[in-house]
Amino acid sequence: MSKKLTTRKEDYSRWYNELVVTADLAENSAVRGCMVIKPYGYAIWEKMQAELDRMFKATGHQNAYFPLFVPKSLFEAEEKNAEGFAKECAVVTHYRLKTDPDNPSKLIVDPEAKLEEELIVRPTSEAIIWNTYKGWVQSYRDLPILINQWANVVRWEMRTRLFLRTAEFLWQEGHTAHETKLEAIAEAEQMNNIYAEFVENFMAIPVIKGVKSENERFAGALETYCIEALMQDGKALQAGTSHFLGQNFAKAFDVKFTSKEGKQEYVWATSWGVSTRLIGALIMTHSDDQGLVLPPNLAPIQVVIVPIYKGEEQLEQISVVANEMAEKLREVGISVKFDNRDTYKPGWKFAQYELQGVPVRIAIGPKDLEKGSVELARRDTLSKEVVPQDMVVEKVKGLMIEIQENLFERAKNYRDSHITEVENFEEFKEVLETKGGFISAHWDGTSETELKIKDKTKATIRLIPIDGKMEDGKCILTGNPSSQRVLFAKAY
Amino acid sequence: MSKKLTTRKEDYSRWYNELVVTADLAENSAVRGCMVIKPYGYAIWEKMQAELDRMFKATGHQNAYFPLFVPKSLFEAEEKNAEGFAKECAVVTHYRLKTDPDNPSKLIVDPEAKLEEELIVRPTSEAIIWNTYKGWVQSYRDLPILINQWANVVRWEMRTRLFLRTAEFLWQEGHTAHETKLEAIAEAEQMNNIYAEFVENFMAIPVIKGVKSENERFAGALETYCIEALMQDGKALQAGTSHFLGQNFAKAFDVKFTSKEGKQEYVWATSWGVSTRLIGALIMTHSDDQGLVLPPNLAPIQVVIVPIYKGEEQLEQISVVANEMAEKLREVGISVKFDNRDTYKPGWKFAQYELQGVPVRIAIGPKDLEKGSVELARRDTLSKEVVPQDMVVEKVKGLMIEIQENLFERAKNYRDSHITEVENFEEFKEVLETKGGFISAHWDGTSETELKIKDKTKATIRLIPIDGKMEDGKCILTGNPSSQRVLFAKAY
Numbered sequence: 001m002s003k004k005l006t007t008r009k010e011d012y013s014r015w016y017n018e019l020v021v022t023a024d025l026a027e028n029s030a031v032r033g034c035m036v037i038k039p040y041g042y043a044i045w046e047k048m049q050a051e052l053d054r055m056f057k058a059t060g061h062q063n064a065y066f067p068l069f070v071p072k073s074l075f076e077a078e079e080k081n082a083e084g085f086a087k088e089c090a091v092v093t094h095y096r097l098k099t100d101p102d103n104p105s106k107l108i109v110d111p112e113a114k115l116e117e118e119l120i121v122r123p124t125s126e127a128i129i130w131n132t133y134k135g136w137v138q139s140y141r142d143l144p145i146l147i148n149q150w151a152n153v154v155r156w157e158m159r160t161r162l163f164l165r166t167a168e169f170l171w172q173e174g175h176t177a178h179e180t181k182l183e184a185i186a187e188a189e190q191m192n193n194i195y196a197e198f199v200e201n202f203m204a205i206p207v208i209k210g211v212k213s214e215n216e217r218f219a220g221a222l223e224t225y226c227i228e229a230l231m232q233d234g235k236a237l238q239a240g241t242s243h244f245l246g247q248n249f250a251k252a253f254d255v256k257f258t259s260k261e262g263k264q265e266y267v268w269a270t271s272w273g274v275s276t277r278l279i280g281a282l283i284m285t286h287s288d289d290q291g292l293v294l295p296p297n298l299a300p301i302q303v304v305i306v307p308i309y310k311g312e313e314q315l316e317q318i319s320v321v322a323n324e325m326a327e328k329l330r331e332v333g334i335s336v337k338f339d340n341r342d343t344y345k346p347g348w349k350f351a352q353y354e355l356q357g358v359p360v361r362i363a364i365g366p367k368d369l370e371k372g373s374v375e376l377a378r379r380d381t382l383s384k385e386v387v388p389q390d391m392v393v394e395k396v397k398g399l400m401i402e403i404q405e406n407l408f409e410r411a412k413n414y415r416d417s418h419i420t421e422v423e424n425f426e427e428f429k430e431v432l433e434t435k436g437g438f439i440s441a442h443w444d445g446t447s448e449t450e451l452k453i454k455d456k457t458k459a460t461i462r463l464i465p466i467d468g469k470m471e472d473g474k475c476i477l478t479g480n481p482s483s484q485r486v487l488f489a490k491a492y
Numbered sequence: 493m494s495k496k497l498t499t500r501k502e503d504y505s506r507w508y509n510e511l512v513v514t515a516d517l518a519e520n521s522a523v524r525g526c527m528v529i530k531p532y533g534y535a536i537w538e539k540m541q542a543e544l545d546r547m548f549k550a551t552g553h554q555n556a557y558f559p560l561f562v563p564k565s566l567f568e569a570e571e572k573n574a575e576g577f578a579k580e581c582a583v584v585t586h587y588r589l590k591t592d593p594d595n596p597s598k599l600i601v602d603p604e605a606k607l608e609e610e611l612i613v614r615p616t617s618e619a620i621i622w623n624t625y626k627g628w629v630q631s632y633r634d635l636p637i638l639i640n641q642w643a644n645v646v647r648w649e650m651r652t653r654l655f656l657r658t659a660e661f662l663w664q665e666g667h668t669a670h671e672t673k674l675e676a677i678a679e680a681e682q683m684n685n686i687y688a689e690f691v692e693n694f695m696a697i698p699v700i701k702g703v704k705s706e707n708e709r710f711a712g713a714l715e716t717y718c719i720e721a722l723m724q725d726g727k728a729l730q731a732g733t734s735h736f737l738g739q740n741f742a743k744a745f746d747v748k749f750t751s752k753e754g755k756q757e758y759v760w761a762t763s764w765g766v767s768t769r770l771i772g773a774l775i776m777t778h779s780d781d782q783g784l785v786l787p788p789n790l791a792p793i794q795v796v797i798v799p800i801y802k803g804e805e806q807l808e809q810i811s812v813v814a815n816e817m818a819e820k821l822r823e824v825g826i827s828v829k830f831d832n833r834d835t836y837k838p839g840w841k842f843a844q845y846e847l848q849g850v851p852v853r854i855a856i857g858p859k860d861l862e863k864g865s866v867e868l869a870r871r872d873t874l875s876k877e878v879v880p881q882d883m884v885v886e887k888v889k890g891l892m893i894e895i896q897e898n899l900f901e902r903a904k905n906y907r908d909s910h911i912t913e914v915e916n917f918e919e920f921k922e923v924l925e926t927k928g929g930f931i932s933a934h935w936d937g938t939s940e941t942e943l944k945i946k947d948k949t950k951a952t953i954r955l956i957p958i959d960g961k962m963e964d965g966k967c968i969l970t971g972n973p974s975s976q977r978v979l980f981a982k983a984y
Contacts, residue, residue: 030566030623031559031611039554039639046555062531063538067523068613068644068660069582072589074522076599086589086599090561092613093585093601095648097564097578107568107578109585109610118601119523121560121584121613131522141835147531152560152644156587168560343633 005355007289012233016284020162023292023356025279033160033167037276040356041163043300044279045170049150051202051297052172052274055194061146061174066128068152069119074127078252081126084219088156090121090167121154126220126271129175130249137177137267139258144187145177163280164237164492171275174242177267179259181246184268185223188244191272192225195240203278204295204408205229205285206415207239208438208487210463215447218271222246228462228487230415231284234436236462236489239281242272280492285411286380292357293380295407296400303329303396304358305338308346308365315340318364321389325362325374328393334400354379359403360396380406421485425476428488432459438489442482444475453477459488497847499781504725508776512654515784515848517771525652525659529768532848533655535792536771537662541642543694543789544664544766547686553638553666558620560644561611566619570744573618576711580648582613582659613646618712618737618763621667622745629669629759631750636679637669655772656729656984663767666734669759671751673738676760677715680736683764684717687732695770696787696900697721697777698907699731700930700979702955707939710763714738720954720979722907723776726928728954728981731773734764772984777903778872784849785872787899788892795821795888796850797830800838800857807832810856813881817854817866820885826892846871851895852888872898913977917968920980924951930981934974936967945969951980 005022006014020026025041028034037045053063069092076082096113100106122128129147136142154168174191178184192209199205207227217224221243229239250256250266259265286293296302305326307318319340326336337358339349346363353361363375374392377384380403387395418437422428431439443449443461453476454460464486473482497514498506513519517533520526529537545555561584568574588605592598614620621639628634646660666683670676684701691697699719709716713735721731742748742758751757778785788794797818799810811832818828829850831841838855845853855867866884869876872895879887910929914920923931935941935953945968946952956978965974 027624027627029559030563030620031561034559034561036559036624037557039556042556043554045557062535064531064534065529065537065662067521067526067528068646069523069526071522072599075589076597079597082599086591089587089589090584090611091586091589091601092582094583095581097567097581097583097612099578105568105571107564107574109583119582120589128522132519132528135519154560170557 005289005291008232015289016280017162019283019287019291025283025292026162028162031167033157035162035166035168037170040300041279044282044294044298045276047298047300048202048278049172052198053150055198056148056172056174059190059194061148061176063150064147065149065151066125066132068122070122070125070128072118072120074131075120077127077131078220078249080248081124081220085123085155089123090154090156092119092121122151123153123155124271124273125149125151125153125173126175126245126249127253130253130255130269133175133177133267134253134255137255137257140179140260143177143179143257143267144183146174146187147176148172148174161280163276163283165277169276171273173271173273176270177250177255178270179257179265179268181268184246184270185244188223188225188242188270188272191270192227192240192242195242195272195274196227199227199229199239199278199281200408202295202297203282203285204297204404204411205239205281206408206412208463208465209467210465210487212241212463213447213450213461213486215450216460218243220245220248222248225466226463228438228489229281229285230418230437230489231281231492232414233284234418234490236438236491237277237281237284238462238491239278240272240274243270245269245271286407287357290382291355293407294357294359295404296359297404299357299359300335301337301353301356301358302334302400303336303360303362304349304353305336305362305364306346306349306353307338307340308363310366314366315342317369318366321369322364325389325392329396332393332397334396360399362392378403380410419487422476423473428476429457432457432488432490436490438462438487440485440487441476442473442484443486444478444480444482449475449477449480453488457490459490462487462489462491497781497783500724507781509654511775511779511783517775517784518654520654523659525649527654527658527660529662532792533771536774536786536790537768539790539792540694540770541664544690545642547690548640548664548666551638551682551686553640553668555642556639557641557643558617558624560614562614562617562620564610564612566623567612569619569623570712570741572740573616573712577615577647581615582646582648584611584613614643615645615647616763616765617641617643617645617665617667618741619745622741622747622761625667625669625759626745626747629747629749632671632752635669635671635749635759636675637667638679639668640664640666653772655768655775657769661768663765665765666763668762669742669747670762671749671757671760673760676738676762677736680715680717680734680762680764683762684719684732684734687734687764687766688719691719691721691731691770691773692900694787694789695774695777696789696896696903697731697773698900698904700955700957701959702957702979704733704955705939705942705953705978707942708952710735712737712740714740717958718955720930720981721773721777722910722929722981723773723984724906725776726910726982728930728983729769729773729776730954730983731770732764732766735762737761737763778899779849782874783847785899786849786851787896788851789896791849791851792827793829793845793848793850794826794892795828795852795854796841796845797828797854797856798838798841798845799830799832800855802858806858807834809861810858813861814856817881817884821888824885824889826888852891854884870895872902911979914968915965920951920968921949924949924980924982928982930954930979932977932979933968934965934976935978936970936972936974941967941969941972945980949982951982954979954981954983
């Protein structure tokens with residue numbers, strides 16, 4: 001922590017990249033487009049995983065694990081899905097290297113070890129999973145199948161950014177199979193609701209729920225439910241999607257069941273996922289020019305205690321107080337780090353924990369020992385106050401809730417003040433360029449119009465709101481009739 | 493659960509495969525050598541993960557995530573390691589598919605999307621991780637690095653078996669970096685001890701600790717610590733390894749640090765891992781001809797309650813008792829399933845839970861309602877007893893400990909009775925063929941002799957015991973002097 005971060009105003013995109021790296025969350029690797037998730041970043045992901053996993057299990061889902069590779073013949077079975085991912089997939093063609101005859105210290109691909117059929121590194125697992133479900137489903141008694149997988153996937157993106165878009169990323173993907181269409185739709189909606197609940201309550205990121213237009217739908221889905229968040233630069237970010245897949249995959253992989261009435265029917269499907277991309281959303285929603293700001297629910301370290309001292313003896317006296325305080329905080333379930341390293345000065349530590357977004361910092365100096373007090377600083381508001389030592393536990397317990405709520409409210413105020421209704425295309429363009437955010441506008445419902453708007457402005461339909469009221473209006477581009485506003489934005 | 497399992501005596505290998513599939517643990521997939529880990533099998537892995545993760549963190553390790561792919565130039569940097577894995581690695585050569593011009597419903601590899609440098613799907617991550625550590629280490633203050641990764645790896649094995657040897661498997665791999673040789677050795681030993689503790693106390697599998705001979709060492713290691721278990725067919729199984737890597741990787745990737753004395757020195761390394769292979773060991777250690785036997789610590793369902801009833805009314809009455817009992821058991825942390833499905837008969841359920849190794853089964857019938865009793869059956873001993881309903885919680889709590897201990901003792905007795913000391917090669921061959929197990933014998937310490945013995949008998953040195961006493965003797969093959977017995981066995 002030697003030099004200052006680029007500010008958001010100076011260069012938002014650079015601010016983001018610098019922050020990810022200097023806060024020790026992740027870094028680029030030697031592999032094009034793939035990142036290394038560092039321990040501090042991974043600890044956030046672990047907290048996200050634990051909570052999501054709990055929510056999935058509470059709604060009857062179980063985890064399983066399917067192969068990393070998809071044989072090409074399975075990959076291409078569901079045509080739209082294949083088409084959607086074929087352009088950006090890593091392909092394994094050989095299974096052995098051998099010594100280079102021209103240079104014995106080098107290895108080359110052994111041409112004799114060519115695979116009969118190429119293997120695709122999964123960009124998503126519908127194909128391999130539905131090929132497996134075929135063997136699992138005979139009768140209605142075998143349904144529903146409610147399975148989730150925690151896995152890595154690979155999409156060979158050309159332009160990558162840490163967390164937001166990487167060639168390999170970590171995610172969970174749910175894949176469920178149902179007797180009826182209605183049951184599958186209910187599942188897809190339920191999981192979208194779970195995502196919304198998780199992202200809002202746990203990550204303190206407000207989202208809007210909706211469905212995607214046909215253009216933006218998942219390749220192979222009949223309906224894509226989604227949650228969309230708004231970043232501080234006015235761009236939207238898709239935070240999670242849940243797909244109603246109809247019978248597309250059941251038909252592609254011939255997955256039928258005998259119904260209660262004794263008929264052979266195709267199974268109905270859903271899939272749903274969130275990924276390490278959410279960490280990008282977390283960073284861009286809450287952080288500021290001083291660095292990361294983490295909601296207490298996701299902070300690997302919730303409270304840091306920094307001693308301010310001269311000499312061994314003072315450090316020892318402060319340590320007694322600090323260790324006791326840390327112990328009491330841990331007893332109420334708060335994670336605490338007492339940073340008593342003498343290789344770094346307090347000022348450096350303050351800056352470092354500010355950069356890393358630790359929600360509460362407690363400083364204890366010689367005067368605090370005399371007065372029985374500590375200095376307590378909040379990362380979200382950058383405010384400080386002096387608190388009696390015997391009130392620290394109560395105070396911090398309260399702050400964990402208060403900070404979590406404050407971050408959500410702050411982000412929600414920003415988001416709400418960046419939803420603009422417009423009535424025509426001129427307004428649309430102006431708001432997009434000057435203010436950004438979500439633009440609520442009428443649209444005639446055609447892909448053609450949507451693509452034209454995208455072409456002219458780079459904005460896409462982020463969602464058709466689920467709770468949006470019906471309202472007659474005219475499409476901002478074509479003037480054709482519309483019955484509901486949709487939300488446009490530029491997006492990550 | 494319609495037909496009986498092949499017995500262990502009839503065909504051990506077939507018994508194992510049938511058991512894995514019928515108990516719903518895993519199955520083969522459409523991808524050569526890759527398995528699908530089904531929810532019941534994955535739930536066991538999750539319990540293993542949770543406990544190991546806790547143990548790693550308690551000893552100061554943090555999780556992180558490194559790329560799936562290793563560029564060929566990095567892969568070949570540490571020569572021995574590269575040589576060890578080059579023969580069995582999956583190679584990504586292209587990043588796109590395109591529509592087959594001869595058959596528009598098919599996809600082919602796009603020859604224009606050939607990677608400049610091939611990517612190896614990680615068989616292990618030393619190369620990619622040490623290339624990363626290079627950027628993380630400047631001074632002694634940056635050490636130690638104590639990192640673990642939960643990941644999938646791929647080794648293109650030609651003969652695969654569910655859990656025991658699969659082309660893709662799940663594992664954890666620890667990779668640590670240290671200032672001194674002694675510290676690195678201590679770390680490697682510590683992690684081997686943690687593995688032993690975990691496998692013995694949590695999985696109820698007795699193990700012997702030791703180090704590998706040069707032949708059996710990890711490619712690139714100076715010393716490989718290991719734990720070895722014995723399966724019921726007399727074959728050994730390597731249950732975990734921890735490697736002291738010396739400065740091999742630091743030199744290959746030029747990872748140096750400035751020491752306290754201001755000198756530039758290479759970093760010392762360890763790596764250590766256990767995998768889903770341990771589930772194979774779990775199955776083969778405890779299970780019997782009726783099916784799986786699970787230690788309570790790892791059982792996804794610890795207690796199953798099966799109602800025995802005629803008609804709705806009886807089921808309702810039994811359900812009241814069963815639900816209350818389940819609730820009380822859950823309150824003391826025991827996982828319970830009340831299987832009130834009316835699509836299956838009690839006999840079918842009994843057989844199914846026996847096959848799936850549920851440690852305790854409670855049956856409640858009309859007579860039990862009258863008498864206030866239940867029938868309680870133990871999976872490990874296949875014994876039954878009648879227990880008053882109000883004593884069930886205490887009884888089951890005790891059984892969780894008792895069954896765990898009993899399984900360990902049973903396996904330990906078997907193992908201990910299958911360690912045979914031999915004095916010459918005739919004896920060696922006879923014991924190997926008739927009894928199997930570990931054979932404790934003198935060896936002259938040369939790779940040449942070890943390979944000759946392997947050639948003649950298929951047995952290898954499983955380990956040089958760490959706690960083995962020194963004893964003068966003569967090598968069973970060459971008669972050359974030896975100062976310590978080593979353990980030979982045929983192995984998985």
